[in-house]
Amino acid sequence: MLNRRNLLMSAVGGIALPLAVNTNAQGQTSKPRAPAPVPGLARFKVGDVAVTAISDGYIDLALKLFPKTPEAEGQAQLARSPQAKPLRGHVNAFLIETDGKRVLIDSGGVKAAIPSLGRFHENLAAAGIAPGTVDAVILTHLHVDHIGGLFDAHGVAAFPNAELILAEPEYAFWTNPGLLARAPADFRPFVQAAQSAVAPYSNRVTRISGEREVIKGLTLTPAYGHTPGHSAVRIASSGQQLLVWGDIIHAPTLQFARPDWTIVFDTDGDAAARTRARYLDMAAADKIAVMGAHLPFPGHGYVSKAGSAYAYEAAFFDYDA
Numbered sequence: 001m002l003n004r005r006n007l008l009m010s011a012v013g014g015i016a017l018p019l020a021v022n023t024n025a026q027g028q029t030s031k032p033r034a035p036a037p038v039p040g041l042a043r044f045k046v047g048d049v050a051v052t053a054i055s056d057g058y059i060d061l062a063l064k065l066f067p068k069t070p071e072a073e074g075q076a077q078l079a080r081s082p083q084a085k086p087l088r089g090h091v092n093a094f095l096i097e098t099d100g101k102r103v104l105i106d107s108g109g110v111k112a113a114i115p116s117l118g119r120f121h122e123n124l125a126a127a128g129i130a131p132g133t134v135d136a137v138i139l140t141h142l143h144v145d146h147i148g149g150l151f152d153a154h155g156v157a158a159f160p161n162a163e164l165i166l167a168e169p170e171y172a173f174w175t176n177p178g179l180l181a182r183a184p185a186d187f188r189p190f191v192q193a194a195q196s197a198v199a200p201y202s203n204r205v206t207r208i209s210g211e212r213e214v215i216k217g218l219t220l221t222p223a224y225g226h227t228p229g230h231s232a233v234r235i236a237s238s239g240q241q242l243l244v245w246g247d248i249i250h251a252p253t254l255q256f257a258r259p260d261w262t263i264v265f266d267t268d269g270d271a272a273a274r275t276r277a278r279y280l281d282m283a284a285a286d287k288i289a290v291m292g293a294h295l296p297f298p299g300h301g302y303v304s305k306a307g308s309a310y311a312y313e314a315a316f317f318d319y320d321a
């Protein structure tokens with residue numbers, strides 16, 4: 001019988017070659033690896049609006065970053081998760097294509113500050129998007145894990161033709177001339193990063209007070225608390241809705257069950273907790289799909305309510321988008 005192996009052996013004079021079979025250090029044979037993973041991209045439709053989730057990487061949080069969480073209760077909550085790293089937060093940004101415009105919501109993190117981040121631009125390129133074709137960047141807030149893609153190592157704008165759109169109180173807080181001087185030492189890098197990110201765009205920043213439709217179908221809406229002007233973006237098109245809620249949730253394994261467990265990075269923890277409860281209630285009651293900057297990639301899902309706790313359910317991937 002002439003099978004593939006016999007054929008190969010006869011072709012090389014009976015010398016068996018380890019074709020297409022790898023041998024590992026222990027001398028065991030194994031199959032070759034699958035090709036490298038696909039880029040961190042996932043695409044959805046909201047009516048006529050196309051939404052592409054773009055992965056920037058992840059941050060591993062620690063329980064001590066949640067100061068209102070009693071250690072034993074926090075550990076018990078984490079122990080309920082079967083995941084090896086239940087306090088991992090993904091970092092997602094979003095590309096919105098609507099009405100002939102390309103709009104980013106957030107831009108990934110500063111890799112120099114958080115080495116597990118920094119995949120945003122390579123994934124944006126993999127999506128076929130040239131930075132010069134981006135019309136606007138809406139910023140949910142100016143923390144380091146949302147602004148890293150805005151500027152390069154020389155402080156040059158990464159998006160030469162984009163305007164920045166963000167809430168007035170967010171812009172005012174971070175660009176306050178006296179903030180850097182009076183900031184505690186461990187907070188100064190946050191301030192410097194925020195100021196470095198917006199500086200190259202200083203002549204093309206649109207600041208929004210209250211709630212306003214900023215681009216057709218995209219409404220910036222206050223979600224203040226995590227930062228002074230932290231905002232969500234409501235996408236509405238052809239009767240469908242999606243709420244891009246920024247940092248309403250940092251740690252899914254903790255905060256869906258306990259929305260009152262705030263993170264240390266909140267400017268006003270009590271306000272952040274009230275805002276979280278309000279958004280979770282709204283998403284659950286109205287069955288609005290949400291997209292989160294720190295939900296497991298692509299960060300697209302639904303919220304349901306069970307007693308005083310909430311649960312998150314990932315949305316099924318839409319093959320028609």
Ligand SMILES: [Zn+2]
Nearest residue numbers: 143145247293
């Ligand atoms: Zn964040």
